[in-house]
Amino acid sequence: MADQENNNPNTEGHPFAGPQLQNGEFKAADMTDANFNGVNLTRAKFYAVLQDAQFNDCNLSAVFFKNVNLSGAKFDDVNLANSTFHNINLSGTKFDSLSMRDVEVTRVDITGMKIDGIPVSDFTAAYDEKHGLTPRDEDSEK
Numbered sequence: 001m002a003d004q005e006n007n008n009p010n011t012e013g014h015p016f017a018g019p020q021l022q023n024g025e026f027k028a029a030d031m032t033d034a035n036f037n038g039v040n041l042t043r044a045k046f047y048a049v050l051q052d053a054q055f056n057d058c059n060l061s062a063v064f065f066k067n068v069n070l071s072g073a074k075f076d077d078v079n080l081a082n083s084t085f086h087n088i089n090l091s092g093t094k095f096d097s098l099s100m101r102d103v104e105v106t107r108v109d110i111t112g113m114k115i116d117g118i119p120v121s122d123f124t125a126a127y128d129e130k131h132g133l134t135p136r137d138e139d140s141e142k
Helices: 002-007 120-130 135-141
Strands: 025-030 035-037 045-049 054-059 064-066 074-079 084-086 094-099 104-106
Parallel strands (some): 025 045, 035 054, 045 064, 064 084, 074 094, 084 104
8 A cells, every 4th residue: 555655646756745744843854855745834843954845835834943954945835924934044945936924034144045036135235224234233233
């Protein structure tokens, strides 16, 4: 029976296709290249390696990512509303068709990050200019 499931073209290469994993907790797991397809991960907590992972048509609302390597991951048609990202690696991560209402991001290196093709550094520079901030002013506020 397990062999038949593995040969099913709808699940092959998608080890997490369709399950309900709300409130799941993923600790110290190497989930490199994991493919989450249509998964409900509402309120899940990730403390794992998710490098090159794929999240397609997923509900990730109120998810908590802490100390997670998401480099090279892809998020497409995903609900991330009310989620938290803390101390994560987003280098090379791609986001497309998302809901990011009330998302909180802390201690994240955003080098090279773009929103709708515009470097985030341009947004932060415009904010700093508007509010009279300089890098020295930001450092003194910490």
